[in-house]
Amino acid sequence: MATQNGQDDAGSQPTRFESQWDQLTTGFGTRWNRFNVWRTQRPFLGGVLLCLAGILIAWVPMQILPDLLFIGGGMTGFLVIGTTFGVFVFLSGVYALYKPEHSREAGVVGVVLSILSLFGSLGGLLFGMLFGIIGGNLCFAWRPDDERDDEDDASEPGRVETVRSRLLEQLRDVAGAVSGRLRNGVEAITGGESDE
Structure with a gap:
């Protein structure tokens, strides 16, 4: 067994x-x-870029701040402000991921704080500021799928499409008239050469 x-x-x-x-x-x-x-279901890339930007923005002053706090100095206030900007940019990215319906507001806050971080932490060596601006714009531009479907189903053209179609028609008329004149001119030139 x-x-x-x-x-x-x-x-x-x-x-x-x-x-x-x-x-x-x-x-x-x-x-x-x-x-x-x-x-x-949320502005994922924009939120992640805002979080990364917040880390980069806060990293720069955090490298210098402990030493200046121990020694003391006039730059301590700027470094604290830079660290605060970095923390708030990170939190705006988290908020955009957590509450996607408020992603437009979180994107605007992220862009503004990323630009202001230039004064407190050199914008995270400019890379943090760049990532924050891109991430904030992605959060601002993001819309849920149901809003996109509603815009696609619009039956009547808006003012912009109406003006655009009028301009295209006028441009076609002008282009047709110009091409007709050019054709007549070329025929006149080529007809004059054959007579000689």
Whole structure:
């Protein structure tokens, strides 16, 4: 019986391993799918860029601030302000990810604080400021899918499309008249050359 149980245990090992692997991969697949659904319902790239910008903006003064706090100096206030700007830029990115319906406001705050961080922390060596401006604009421009669908279903053209279509018609008329005159001029020139 011991050998039979030993054979049964040896025979069931691969199936046990396969079932555990299937459970692991199935769990990973569902988690990844849930993450993708969560990611598409918010300004993900804009929020991540704002968080990265906040880290870069706060990193620069945090390298100098501990030494100046110990020694004391006139630059301490600017470095504290730079660190505060970095923290608030990071928090605006987190807020845009957490509350996507307020992403426009979070984007504006992120852009303004990223620009102001130039005075307190050199804008995170300018890379933090650049990432903050890009991330804030992405958060500002992001709209939920249902708002995009509503704009696509608009039946009547707006004022901009009406003016655009009028301008295109006038441009076609002018281009047709110019091309007709050019054609007549070329024919006149080529006809004059054949007479000689």
